[in-house]
Amino acid sequence: MKKLGCLIAVILLAVAGAGWFASGWYGSADVEEDTTFIVPQGATLTAVARQLADEGLIGSSDAFLLRAKLLGSGDPIQAGEFMLPAHASPAQILETFQSGKVIRRFVTVPEGLPSILVYERLMAEDLLTGSIEVPEEGSVLPDTYDFERGESRAAVLARMQAAMDRYLAEAWKKRTDRSVVDSPEEALILASIVEKETAQADERPMVAGVMSNRVRIGMMLGADATTIYPITKGKPLGRRIRVSELRSKDPYNTRAVAGLPPGPITNPGRESIAAVLDPAETKALYYVADGSGGHVFAETLEEHNRNAAAWRKLRRERGEM
Structure with a gap:
């Protein structure tokens, strides 16, 4: 009977010890609030465990490693920035590192943002690394892109440019016989002008229709944004265009030179590209602001x-002239 009692005591101690050991793995660690944690590239689990202990997120690196070996998955940990939720258990922490679900950050390129400002936006993002040159105008597809802390600017820019290549290739296949562009490169050029000529998405096919009609008959496109582009490379001019600039024979100046300029003047969005590949069917050759955008x-x-006179009259009434 005495031996049986000892055996039961040993079993109970073993169960209690196993429970204690497991609770140290599946119970809450010392993560008091949502905390970001960076696993460096090439870091071992041992090094990460020590870093966790140093930052007060777990009690003991040795205990963490022992429990990870006996109770955790053998999957490797991934590098990157992770979010450890408040009251996460050591088991959850290891699973988070093994999942590869790093924190994603975002950078947005609005439609019509010129490449010089894309460059400045990427260079101003402190969580990216490395340097880039100003990308080729028209090579970036406006969109929102995700990235992780420490990723290179060159890698993010490459994704933006690859997105433009993919979209342009797909859109080009859908062009109609109303389109006047002879290549994807010409589509980008004309789309960049449409992008700058109207901020209203529903107007883009109509503006593209007018521009296509002008190209078709050899008429000058007459877009102020093309006159400004060689002066500022897409940045705001900050003043009125000078008469000398309007008369300049610069190949970008579509108020003095017929045909398309030699390159895009901004990074056009999907809708502007689609508009020049399938412009509205219209006989219109002119347009002017209507006062409502x-x-x-x-x-x-x-x-x-007559329309231009009405627009000037409205501007005078508004005190803009």
Whole structure:
């Protein structure tokens, strides 16, 4: 009977010890609030455990490693920045590192953002590393892109440019016979002008229709943004365009030179690219602002002059002239 009692006591002690050992793995660690933690590239689990202990997120690196060996998965840990939730257990911490679900950050390139400002936006992002050159104009697809802390700017830019290559290739296949561009490169050029000429998405096919008509008959495109581009490389001019600049024979100046400029003047979005590949069916050759953010279109110069006079009258009434 005495031996049986001792055996039961040993079993109870073993169960209690196992319970204590397991609770140290599956119970809450010392993560008091949501905490970011960086696993360096090439770091071992031993090094990470010591870092966790040094930062007060676990009680003991040795205990963590022992429990990880006996109770955890054998999957390798991944490098990156991770979010450890408040009251996470050591088991959850290891699973987080093994999952590879790093914290994703985001950078947005709005439609019509010129490459010089894409460059400045990426260079200003402190969590990225390395340097880049100003990307080729029109090579970046406007969108929101994710990245992780410590990723290179070159890698993020490469994704932006690859996205443009993919979209342009797919969009090019859908062009209609109303499109006047002869190559994807010309599509980017014309789309960049459409992007700058109207901020209203529903107007882009119509503006593209007008621009396509002008290209078709050899008429100058007459877009102020193309005149400004060689002066500022896409940044705001900050003043009115000078008469000398309007008369300049710079190949980008579509107020003095017929045809498409030699390259894009910004990074056009999907809708502007789609618009030049499938422009509205219209006979309009002119447009002018209507005072509400959009434009009024005309087929003849006489009609356009009346519309322009109405726009000037409205501006005078608003005190803008």
